[in-house]
Amino acid sequence: MKxxxxxxxxxxxxxxxxxxxxxxxxxxxxxxxxxxxxxPRPKPSVDExxxxxxxIRAFEESIDTVYLPEQLEAINAQIEQIQQAVN
Numbered sequence: 675m676k677x678x679x680x681x682x683x684x685x686x687x688x689x690x691x692x693x694x695x696x697x698x699x700x701x702x703x704x705x706x707x708x709x710x711x712x713x714p715r716p717k718p719s720v721d722e723x724x725x726x727x728x729x730i731r732a733f734e735e736s737i738d739t740v741y742l743p744e745q746l747e748a749i750n751a752q753i754e755q756i757q758q759a760v761n
Contacts, residue, residue: 685734690726694718 687702695718701710707720718726741749 685727685730687723687727689730690723691718693730694722694726 691698691700695713695715698711698713698715698717700708700712700717703709707723708717711717
């Protein structure tokens with residue numbers, strides 16, 4: 675069964691950072707980017723992080739996930755709660 679909306683399970687800055695700089699210690703402020711970087715490797719640019727998120731989304735979108743009806747109900751309820759909170 676399909677959801678009304680695609681439910682991304684991996685996407686986010688944490689996921690992108692796991693791929694880009696595993697184990698790095700950092701803090702991110704929305705609209706600003708990195709506000710703390712504690713790692714000897716160079717920090718990735720905001721564009722690099724966003725491009726990685728898009729690659730993760732494309733990967734998840736390429737998988738034809740099949741949910742059980744009760745899983746769909748829970749997912750759609752969670753999505754509706756988030757939409758109500760944002761609006």
